[in-house]
Structures are given as C-alpha cells and as structure tokens.
Amino acid sequence: MKRTLLLLCSFLASLSTSFGWSMPGHMIVTAIAYCEFSPTEQAQLDTILTDHFYSQKWDAAYPPGTFELSKPFYRALLACLYPDEIRDYSKPETFAYWHFVDYPLDPPNYPLKARPQAENDVVYGIEQSEKAIETDAPGLDRGKMLSFLLHLVGDIHQPLHCESTFSDDFTTPDGDKGGNYVYVEAPAQPDLGLKAGKINLHAFWDEMFGTGGNPLKFPTPTVILAAVHKAQALKDQIHRDALPELAADTTPISWSIESRTKAIQDAWLNGQLHYTAEVFPPGEKPAPPPGPAPALPDTYTTHAHEVADRCIVLAGYRLADELHRVLHNANAHGLANGDPNAPHFDPVVDNPPAPAPDAPAAAPTSIKVWVNTKSGVYWREGSEYYGQTKQGKYLTEADALAQGYHPGHGH
Numbered sequence: 110m111k112r113t114l115l116l117l118c119s120f121l122a123s124l125s126t127s128f129g130w131s132m133p134g135h136m137i138v139t140a141i142a143y144c145e146f147s148p149t150e151q152a153q154l155d156t157i158l159t160d161h162f163y164s165q166k167w168d169a170a171y172p173p174g175t176f177e178l179s180k181p182f183y184r185a186l187l188a189c190l191y192p193d194e195i196r197d198y199s200k201p202e203t204f205a206y207w208h209f210v211d212y213p214l215d216p217p218n219y220p221l222k223a224r225p226q227a228e229n230d231v232v233y234g235i236e237q238s239e240k241a242i243e244t245d246a247p248g249l250d251r252g253k254m255l256s257f258l259l260h261l262v263g264d265i266h267q268p269l270h271c272e273s274t275f276s277d278d279f280t281t282p283d284g285d286k287g288g289n290y291v292y293v294e295a296p297a298q299p300d301l302g303l304k305a306g307k308i309n310l311h312a313f314w315d316e317m318f319g320t321g322g323n324p325l326k327f328p329t330p331t332v333i334l335a336a337v338h339k340a341q342a343l344k345d346q347i348h349r350d351a352l353p354e355l356a357a358d359t360t361p362i363s364w365s366i367e368s369r370t371k372a373i374q375d376a377w378l379n380g381q382l383h384y385t386a387e388v389f390p391p392g393e394k395p396a397p398p399p400g401p402a403p404a405l406p407d408t409y410t411t412h413a414h415e416v417a418d419r420c421i422v423l424a425g426y427r428l429a430d431e432l433h434r435v436l437h438n439a440n441a442h443g444l445a446n447g448d449p450n451a452p453h454f455d456p457v458v459d460n461p462p463a464p465a466p467d468a469p470a471a472a473p474t475s476i477k478v479w480v481n482t483k484s485g486v487y488w489r490e491g492s493e494y495y496g497q498t499k500q501g502k503y504l505t506e507a508d509a510l511a512q513g514y515h516p517g518h519g520h
Contacts, residue, residue: 132190132321132328133336134421138263139189140340141425142432143182153436154255155181157242158188161252172330178337186333188252189259204257207234208264209287211273212369216380219373221366231265235361239431243438251444262431265361266424268376268416269311271368278386287311288376290387290395292402296410307402310384314376317417340425347422354423355430364427368420375416378406478506478516487516 143151158164158181167187171180178186198205210230213222224230234257241254264270273284274291285291288310297305301319318339321332328336349355358367373379383403387395478487481498487509489495496503504512 131315131319132193133332133339134267134315134318135189135193135260135263136186136321136328136333136336137318137340137343137421138266138424138428139186139259140182140337141344141422142259142428143185144340144344145426145429146432150432150436151181153439154185154432157251157255158184159252160250161188161191161256162250163188163191163256164252167327170327176330177334182337183333185259186336187327188256189263190328191253191256192260204234207231207257207261209270210265210365211284211287212271212365213284214272214274214369214373214377216274216276216377219380221369224365231261231270232361232365235261235265235431239435242435243444244442245444258431258435259428262428263421263424265364266368266420266427267314268368268372268420269314271365272372272376274377281389285310285386288314288372291382291384292386292398293382293384294402294404296405298410307397309397310376310382313405314413314417317414318421343418343422344425347419349426352419352423352426355426359430364423371416371420375413378409476506477503478509480504480509489516 143154146154161167164184167184168180170187171183176183192204192208195203196205196208197203206226206229208231210224210232211226212224215222224232227233238254238258238261242251242258245251269288273279273287275284279285279290283290289312291310292307293310293313295303295305295308295313297303301316303316303319318336321328321336354367358364376382385398385400385402388398389395476489478489479495479498480487480501480503482500482502487504487506489506
C-alpha cells in the first residue's frame with residue numbers, strides 16, 4: 110500500500126475532489142488507525158462490522174475485479190461514514206447530537222465553561238460507543254456503535270465541532286452554531302476542487318481535505334483510494350514521536366478541550382477574525398448575509414491546513430489506541446470476535462415506538478410476514494426489509510406474534 114511520495118503526489122494531483130473532513134477526512138482517520146492494527150485486531154473489527162445492518166450494502170458496493178483494498182478494509186472505511194448517512198435531529202435513535210460538543214465561547218477572554226449537554230454530545234457518544242463494543246450493552250448494537258466510534262473520534266478533532274461562540278452577533282441559543290453562522294471569503298484551492306468565494310467557517314474547516322462528493326452516497330473507489338493514500342502520506346510525514354499530545358491528552362474530554370483551544374486560536378484567531386454573520390429576519394429562518402464577506406488573511410488557509418493535518422493524524426493514532434484498549438477489554442468479556450448467535454438490534458430499524466396506552470391491539474392476521482430471526486422483528490410485504498435481512502423466515506402474522514416476534518415500525 111505504501112507509495113513513494115513522488116508517485117503519491119502524482120496520483121493525488123490528478124484528482125479534483127479527493128479529500129475532506131467530510132467523507133474523505135473521516136476515511137483518512139479510519140485508514141490511519143486501521144494500518145496500526147495487527148491482522149488479528151483487523152479480523153476482530155471486521156467480525157463486529159459484518160453484523161452491522163449496512164454490511165450487505167457495503168459488500169454490494171465493493172468494486173468488482175481487482176481492487177487495491179481488501180473487503181474488510183473497504184468495509185471499515187464505509188462504516189466510518191454511516192453516522193452521517195443516518196443523522197436526523199428528529200430521530201433520537203440516530204444520535205445526531207453525538208457529533209459535536211458546544212463549549213460556549215465568550216470573547217475576548219474565553220473562560221472555560223461546562224459542556225451544555227454532557228449526556229448527549231460527542232464525548233458522551235464516544236464513551237457509549239466504547240461501552241457497547243466492550244460489554245455488548247443492551248440496546249446498543251456493537252456493529253453500529255463501532256461505526257460511530259470510527260466516526261466520532263474524527264469529529265471531536267475538528268476544532269469547530271467543539272465550540273459555539275456567543276457575542277452581540279450571535280445571541281440565539283445556538284450561538285454561532287460551531288461556525289455555521291460565520292461567513293468569510295476563502296481563496297480557491299484547485300488541488301481540492303474548491304473555488305474561491307463566500308463560505309461559512311465550519312464548512313471551510315470541514316473541507317480541509319476536500320469534499321468527496323455527496324455525503325448521502327457511498328464515495329467512489331477513486332475517492333476512497335485517494336483518502337487511503339493521503340493517510341499513508343500523513344503517517345509518513347507526522348510520526349507518533351512528534352506528537353506529545355498523545356501522551357498528554359488521553360481521554361475524549363481532554364481531546365474536546367484541545368479542539369476548543371484550536372477553535373479559539375486557529376479558527377477564530379483569538380477573536381481577531383473578520384467576518385459577516387448570519388442574518389436572522391424576524392419570524393423567518395436564518396439566511397447567509399448578502400454581498401461579499403471579509404477575505405481570510407493571506408496566511409490563514411496555509412496555517413489551517415497545517416493544523417488540520419495534525420488534527421487528523423492525532424485522531425487516527427488516538428482511534429487506534431482506543432480500539433487497542435477496547436478490543437482488549439472486549440476479549441476479557443469474551444466478545445472480541447463477536448457472538449454470531451447474539452440478537453441483532455439496530456435502533457434505527459428495529460426499535461418500534463411503544464403504542465399509546467389507549468391504542469387497541471391490532472388483531473393478528475393470516476397474511477405472510479418476514480421475520481428477522483436475529484432481531485425478533487417482523488415486516489409485512491411492501492417494506493424494504495421484507496425478505497431482505499440476512500437471517501429470517503416467512504410466517505403468518507398470527508404465528509409470528511404467537512412465537513413472540515413483534516412488528517417493525519411502519520411495517
């Protein structure tokens with residue numbers, strides 16, 4: 110996999126939208142970590158991910174013919190993108206608030222304040238994901254939680270995922286919404302396929318490695334390979350022994366504070382950044398400010414890339430270290446290789462809401478349903494899951510209920 114820097118640069122220069130702290134950025138983090146694992150650990154991770162609800166979709170997307178990456182490696186790279194694919198703030202089961210922590214920033218002195226949602230933020234999400242992988246905690250599917258861990262360790266290292274600024278310009282409960290309400294004029298970055306123009310500060314930092322395409326679709330093989338090659342180049346450039354932070358900050362809470370500091374110093378320039386703010390018309394949705402925004406300082410973009418490179422590599426090494434520990438603890442619980450007979454539970458798909466107390470029970474019918482024998486959920490014909498899960502059987506609805514199975518939401 111390792112390439113000479115000359116070949117690598119030639120390959121990457123041929124791509125227009127190769128990288129990003131969006132899809133490619135997360136894949137870079139996962140690739141750095143994956144290459145730190147032993148073959149045994151890689152096999153353990155793949156066993157867990159194979160039981161993920163999306164596993165069949167990932168396998169179906171694997172490029173035909175000769176492909177540079179193994180299927181387990183490819184599966185891990187797609188798994189780290191899953192949390193963004195399902196994110197929906199109206200659905201608690203997608204853990205949408207786990208992607209960030211809104212430390213309130215109050216310029217000019219920026220006193221450190223408590224996390225406003227300490228049981229529903231990225232720090233909490235990492236802790237819960239690790240707990241599920243280590244102990245098979247009830248109600249949290251290990252495959253799904255592994256994909257969240259792969260993703261969230263990347264999120265917590267994006268500086269603007271760890272702040273929300275409050276000032277005269279940002280007085281709403283969201284503050285500046287992690288830089289989403291802050292607009293600047295950014296220079297073109299042709300090597301990343303990025304044009305010059307007005308952009309919100311959060312998106313500017315998200316795109317430090319490019320965009321990678323539509324986040325709701327699987328990335329192309331070209332984008333995936335480019336992310337893996339970038340990961341190797343960054344590992345060659347920034348070694349572990351050049352990162353004293355690895356020994357100094359070893360917990361998710363300390364990583365979040367580290368990113369908060371970077372947001373203040375490197376994104377906000379200690380309060381000296383010039384910008385225009387989102388417009389909040391009374392009774393209407395916020396809107397980008399009209400006209401041009403102040404241009405970023407000449408050295409801002411170059412410095413931002415240096416900071417982002419370091420953040421991404423830190424995230425990759427820390428993810429590897431966390432998974433070394435988590436798999437060790439899982440092994441102590443007899444779970445390192447997963448339990449192929451354990452019930453598969455995905456809250457997004459398999460957790461129907463409880464009926465209203467006064468709702469009459471529907472009478473069992475003789476129609477044929479498809480039972481997911483791992484999750485205990487059944488689906489009627491017309492559902493996308495009808496006959497599609499890896500393990501299951503057809504029963505009449507009456508028999509399914511009699512045997513203890515329950516209907517899926519919207520079945």
